[in-house]
Amino acid sequence: MAISLSVVLLLAIVLVVLLRGGSIKAGPAVVAVLFGFFLASSGMAPSIQRFLNSIADTVSHISF
Secondary structure (H helix, E strand, C coil), X not given: CHHHHHHHHHHHHHHHHHHHHCCCCHHHHHHHHHHXXXXXXXXXXXXXXXXXXXXXXXHHCCCC
């Protein structure tokens, strides 16, 4: 849960920066948000969640 919340927060910050910087307009941003919302309620959501969890697990095991 903590990982998904931090990813949502990070993506929200990126979206705000893109909107304020003029890189993306409000219309495409709304479409992107709606796409994410509907994708989260689709049958692909568990597969995407497993993929993101495996990436987070891999990154957490990298030591410098």
